[in-house]
Amino acid sequence: MKTIVNHGLILGMICLVATGLLATVDKATRPRIEAQARLELENSLKDVLPEAVSFEPVTAPENNTLLYYKGLDAARALIGVAFTAQGKGYSSMIETMVGMKPDGTITAIKVLNQNETPGLGSQINEVKTDVTILDVFKGKKPDTARKPWFTEQFSQKEATGLEGVQSITGATISSGAVIDSVKQKSRQIKELLTHG
Amino acid sequence: MDNKLIIGSPPHVHTRETTARIMWMVTVSLVPAGIGAVVIFGLQALWLTLWSILAAVATEAVIQFLSKSKISIADGSAVLTGLLLAYNIPPNAPFWIPIAGSCFAIAIGKMVFGGLGQNIFNPALVGRAFLMASWPAAMTTFCAPLGKADAVTGATPLAALKEGKIVESLSYLDMLLGLRGGCIGEVCIIALLVGAVFLLIRGYISWHIPVSFIGSTALLMFIFGRQGAFTGDWLFHILNGGLLLGACFMATDYVTSPLTARGQIIFGIGCGVLTAVIRLWGGYPEGVSYAILMMNAATPLIDRYTRKRIYGT
Amino acid sequence: MAKTNNLFLEFWKGIIKENPTFVLALGLCPTLAVSISVANAVGMGVAATFVLLGSNIMIALLKNFIPDKVRIPCYIVVIATFVTIAELSMKAYSPALNRALGIYVPLIVVNCMVLGRAEAFASKNNVVASILDALGMGVGFTVALILISAIRELLGAGKIAGFVVTKNFAPAAMIAMPSGALLVIGLLLGYFNYLKEKN
Structure with missing residues (x-):
């Protein structure tokens, strides 16, 4: 009996110290983690609505869940909205940030999260590059400004139709998940914009 | 002397x-x-x-x-x-x-x-x-046979079927002669039959695996037809895809198939059922190769339970 | 002199003779999962080395304090603490890497390499030896991960350290899939066993 209590106390002590340590680390890193998340959100919003100067979240009045972001220009006029769309891909939930003009044309989309098969489904977020490793040794700079060709196709398309967007060969499920989720979410957001 | x-x-x-x-x-x-x-x-x-x-x-x-x-x-x-x-x-x-x-x-x-x-x-x-x-x-882009440019290009009849298209332009005679899109060795059914009969007559392969394999696939395709139960076009499914090539020449490989006749029938039925399941509900239009690979993995187990007991033990 | 030599051996054994991946075959789960690109491999290796170092130091310090009967829960608490620290700092300073490694960072807790070294080494040796053991094992793990991921990245994606090798190469996507990971690890394990037998 005594040893059980004793052992329990020692284990408890170790847990207590560990908890204290983790609380400290959490406190130290939390502001930075939040700043990183904010920065990432801002970056992806800027990527899909490059012309907007500031963004304003719009929430549902009944339960305060986030619906979309308004993109405003310098004169605070609405130039577009940005929202996230989610679709079930081949092996993961694919999350994309979509930028849309008020008339329903897509400005750009960006894949935020995906865990699709490398080399197949993951091509939804891969950049086609002509710069080989030999070129890099020769001093050529890799082209960092390039966007993934698959998501690039969405630009200037009508959001609810998305006609002419090509699927990736051998990765129809992943491509379809992105196309369908963007279409569906755009329809919802358009509804909200006209009626709400 | x-x-x-x-x-x-x-x-x-x-x-x-x-x-x-x-x-x-x-x-x-x-x-x-x-x-x-x-x-x-x-x-x-x-x-x-x-x-x-x-x-x-x-x-x-x-x-x-x-x-x-x-x-x-x-x-x-x-x-x-x-x-x-x-x-x-x-x-x-x-x-x-x-x-x-x-x-x-x-x-x-x-x-x-x-x-x-x-x-x-x-x-x-x-x-x-x-x-x-x-x-x-x-591996899944197929060309049409020579002189048959009007045929469905880029897909085998099975792939077209999987996508919900109906393959009308293809007669059973075309399938028998191999005038369709498909892999190199699987299309010419009549030539495959000649080879298989030769092997059977000379005794290099036994009938057990090919018959149970093709039979069980055909039966399942007939039962789970597209217009309801017992309406399936089983002949279409025998003549298309790699079923004949797989059943006669690859499933019968000595090294990777069971030794006894009973084991071979179990093996053949397993291959046939898996092929039908993949063709009916799987992600790929054709499942012969995966069916055989899966049953290859089961071969040691089949051998173990169908081994003939030595007299007296 | 003999003493420093011994200590050096404690470090060196983790890299070749008792390499955690290729000889002890420990911690294969994260190895399979994250060895898709060299960048991932380095991140995982550094995180695992940090956890290994922290847990080995703590356990070597506490070895007389921790009763034998409850040692495994105690070790796990110590390891989990360091894993959480590693995860939080990765989130704060390198969110992209954290996303790439995903669930496999928290899963370092159950990486049997870490618990294995705590149980087999740190609980029986002093702090200095445990530090060297952790560093050696960590470096060995990282080197193994980099080797596997370099092969997989080259064959499976046609890239070296993120750069395309040549435009005309169609990479074998299977090598980048889980089956490719098992295949590459299996062949490398076989090769290292062959080398060991030859000696």
Whole structure:
């Protein structure tokens, strides 16, 4: 009996110290983690609505869940909205940030999260590059400004139709998940914009 | 008198059959299907087949040379693997596809297990699975037969069926002659039948695996028809895809199939059911190769439970 | 002199003779999962080395304090603490890497390499030896991960350290899939066993 209590106390002590340590680390890193998340959100919003100067979240009045972001220009006029769309891909939930003009044309989309098969489904977020490793040794700079060709196709398309967007060969499920989720979410957001 | 007493251990009665002879006979029996493919798709089918055989033989020779073991490329097993692999790729595949597939088939499918007789899986099908997983686009783009440009290009009849299209332009005679899109060796059904009958008559294969394999697939396709139960077009499913090639020439591989007749029937039914399940509900239009690979894995188990008991034990 | 030599051996054994991946075959789950690109491999290796170092130091310090009967829960608490620290700092300073490694960072807790070294080494040796053991094992793990991921990245994606090798190479996607990971690890294990037998 005594040893059980004793052992329990020692284990408890170790847990207590560990908890204290983790609380400290959490406190130290939390502001930075939040700043990183904010920065990432801002970056992806800027990527899909490059012309907007500031963004304003719009929430549902009944339960305060986030619906979309308004993109405003310098004169605070609405130039577009940005929202996230989610679709079930081949092996993961694919999350994309979509930028849309008020008339329903897509400005750009960006894949935020995906865990699709490398080399197949993951091509939804891969950049086609002509710069080989030999070129890099020769001093050529890799082209960092390039966007993934698959998501690039969405630009200037009508959001609810998305006609002419090509699927990736051998990765129809992943491509379809992105196309369908963007279409569906755009329809919802358009509804909200006209009626709400 | 020169009456020497010869003492040796049994068996005393030998036949002329050797592993090499069997391998070459199976190879010969596959030649008609190859000729058929060249007639249907043109010379590109021949070049791909030759590349595949060359790569398979070269891989085996190099590995045996490097591991300082006896070079056994003359036994025909590498030639057969290369030939079967080539028969499993589209006739318009780039030339490096059969080369990569054959190297993988021999190196990973056969030699790492210790060479002929030790491998668990049919090497040619291991190669095909590797190609399917690695270059799906090249492996699923099919050209139409020569002079039949109006046919559905880019898809086999089974693939068209999977996408919900109805294949009307194809008669049973076309399918029997092989005038359809498909892999090199699977299309010319009539030539495959000639080869299979030759093997059966000469006793190189027994009827158990082909009959139970094809029979169970046909039965299931008939039961789960598209217009309700017992309406399926079972003949279409026998004549399309790689069913005949797989059932007669690949599922019957000595090394990777069960030994006893009872085991072979279980094996054949397993292959047939899996093929039908993949064709009906799977992600791929065709499932023969995966069905055989899966049953290859079950072969040791089947052998264990169907082993004939030695009298007295 | 003999003493420093011994200590050096404690470090060196983790890299070759007792390499956690290729000889002890420990911690294969994260190895299979994250060895898709060299960048992932380095991140995972550094995180695992940090956890290994922290847990080995703590356990070597506490070895007389921790009763034998409850040692495994105690070790796990210590390891989990360091894993959480690693995860939080990765989130704060390298969110992209954290996303790439995903669930496999928290899963370092159950990486049997970490618990294995705590149980087999740190609980029986002093702090200095435990530090060297952790560093050696960590470096060995990282080197193994980099080797596997370099092969997989080259064959499966046609890239070296993120750069395309040549435009005309169609990579074998299977090598980048889980089956490719098992295949590459299996062949490398076989090769290292062959080398060991030859000696």
